[in-house]
Amino acid sequence: MTRRTGRDGHTDWCGRDHRCNLGEHRSEEIVVDLTGRARAVLVRVRTAAGREHAEVRVRVALAPAEVAARRQLAGLLTDLRHTVTRAAVAARPHPRKATR
Numbered sequence: 001m002t003r004r005t006g007r008d009g010h011t012d013w014c015g016r017d018h019r020c021n022l023g024e025h026r027s028e029e030i031v032v033d034l035t036g037r038a039r040a041v042l043v044r045v046r047t048a049a050g051r052e053h054a055e056v057r058v059r060v061a062l063a064p065a066e067v068a069a070r071r072q073l074a075g076l077l078t079d080l081r082h083t084v085t086r087a088a089v090a091a092r093p094h095p096r097k098a099t100r
Helices: 066-091
Strands: 030-034 038-046 052-060
Touching: 052 066
Parallel strands: none
Antiparallel strands: 030 038, 038 052
């Protein structure tokens, strides 16, 4: 994954079409589809300020019973919190070790 920006201002991964607007660059969508059950869509975004993000949309079919649906939502939120925290920690710069 290279982050270079070409002469036209687009990155190697940029969709280079209507997805790019307001100074943002956006990749094509990466879709994970479990027909009838769940769908996730990931888009890589570089803002006008140069910061890069992953934009993720998730849609999951919920159980028809309220208690089961709430249990699903609680599990989904727990998993999302873990995933977002893990990604944020990985993006944090690590201090360099002092050389002697």
